[in-house]
Amino acid sequence: MRDATLTKNISIGHVCLMAVWLAQCVGCHMTAPMRTWRASQVPKPGMVRVAIAPIGGDPALAERLQNMMMVAQPNPNPLIAALHPADLERVGGIQLVSYDSQPNDMATLSASRQAGMDYILQGYILNADLDSPPPDPEQNKRFRIFKPKEKVESIAVHWTVTDVTSGMKIKEQTYSTNRLQAEKQFPDLAMQAQGGEGRVLMASARQSWALVAPTNDSINATLDLPWMMQGSSQVRKGNGYARQGRWDLAETEWQEAASLHPWNTAAWTNLSLAAVAKEDFELARNRLKHANTFLPGDSTFPTLTWIEQRQRDHHQALNLPTPESGWTLASPPISVGPEQVPPSPPRDIKEMPWWTAIPFIPPPGWTWKQWWTQPIVL
Secondary structure, eight states: OHHHHHHHHHHHHHHHHHHHHHHHHSSOEEEEEEEEEEOOSSOOSSOEEEEEOOOBSSHHHHHHHHHHHHHHSOOSOTTEEEEOHHHHHHHHOOOOBOTTSOBOHHHHHHHHHHTTOSEEEEEEEEEEEOOOOOOOTTTTOTTOOSOOOOOOOEEEEEEEEEETTTOOEEEEEEEEEEHHHHHHHSGGGGGOSSHHHHHHHHHHHHHHHTTTSOEEEEEEEEEEOOOSSTTHHHHHHHHHHHHTTOHHHHHHHHHHHHHHOTTOHHHHHHHHHHHHHTTOHHHHHHHHGGGOOSSSSOTTHHHHHHHHHHHHHHHHHTTOOOOTTOOSSSSOOOOOOSSOOOOOOOOOGGGSOGGGGSTTOOOTTOOHHHHHTSOOOO
């Protein structure tokens, strides 16, 4: 009888613990847009002087993309100075385009040296599908069964970065994008009335600038989404503001929830992200210290890694010195994407407490793959 009672109590304890854990760890995340600085792919201390070379490929399309390069130039930006083809021709007194409307690389290099440029950024249009579909004479028929497939404009451009001093290519990158990808990467383009073709060209131009200039990009920050905890409704209200880009209103909601319910880890985690949104990384770390759960292990490691990566990008992009407090992590985190952060390295399962043996639930900081490939210790 005693053994049966003990077994029953342990089973109830397991169920309660699993319920709490599920409330903390299962389906508890959503994303919100945030603008952060990102260093160029060919970083250089101080101001970078870039010569924009004539774009190769279809002349009419190249001219449109060339105009988009001027519109998309990071401006005002004290760390970037650019000369476009017309400016280079005036400085160097050399025609940069040959008789067949293709760029003259030697003329561009010579003009860039005379102008004292650091790099040459040049693109070549590999392929594009930007023409609008012809009007469908059947589209106004009353009994139409099949609708025409929506046009998705696309373009592929190969970009090169050349060091002006040596004349050597130091970076090559091909960007392929379509209208749907462009609107996802640059949400503001979806609000512009320049049509699908214009949005694709603008996205391609913005991508090219990221090769040589620091950019203030929109990325997705992962928010905690709590359930079955005091203050959860207020945290979720703040999440709604963050998803709209209103980080100031979101921070107010999360701060009130954290003040009334200090054990609400989601409120503290999201408050640390709100600090990142206003580029206060020290405050972000201090807030994150409150977000460690009562369960063993550091469940905040992925968020800490993400914050550190954003701060390192910020300092590198704006040519800032190392923070006085130093870096939290001994080495730079491995960046695997704007929304993803590598989980903390799993410990040997034998070193974990007894509750790690609960089936179907990985411990904090473990991926499902890491969990399932470890032996279960009973």
